[in-house]
């Protein structure tokens with residue numbers, strides 16, 4: 001396994017409301033960066049980060065899960081997180097160890113409750129954020 005120095009590793013927590021597209025976005029990032037050779041789909045139960053039976057059956061992420069993409073010699077650890085309130089602790093924990101937060105927003109629903117909650121935690125931790133707020 002390739003060894004990266006600390007300066008070449010970035011930990012990104014992908015957070016936001018449930019159903020906003022976090023897992024699908026993770027899947028697309030893994031595919032576009034060449035880490036996997038087919039685009040996994042949430043709706044087909046074929047994503048890398050929704051891998052347990054319950055997640056596939058319910059089409060909802062229940063715990064944080066890690067995948068990585070290499071881009072420009074940098075290892076980007078992508079932490080996919082659950083968006084529903086009951087599982088928010090996992091998103092909170094992911095943000096604690098992240099260098100940056102990627103806040104995903106449903107293009108139709110806009111900013112929702114967990115979007116704001118995750119954004120507020122990222123702000124409190126002074127994380128660089130991609131997304132609203």
Ligand SMILES: Nc1nc2c(ncn2[C@@H]2O[C@H](COP(=O)(O)OP(=O)(O)O)[C@@H](O)[C@H]2O)c(=O)[nH]1
Nearest residue numbers: 017018019020021022023024025042043059083
């Ligand atoms: N039309 C459309 N549907 C999407 C997009 N991203 C995700 N979805 C769908 O939205 C649903 C929830 O996506 P998912 O990635 O599981 O959301 P998560 O709960 O934030 O991880 C699934 O049915 C996806 O196929 C998108 O960009 N466009």
Ligand SMILES: [Mg+2]
Nearest residue numbers: 022023060061
């Ligand atoms: Mg998900």
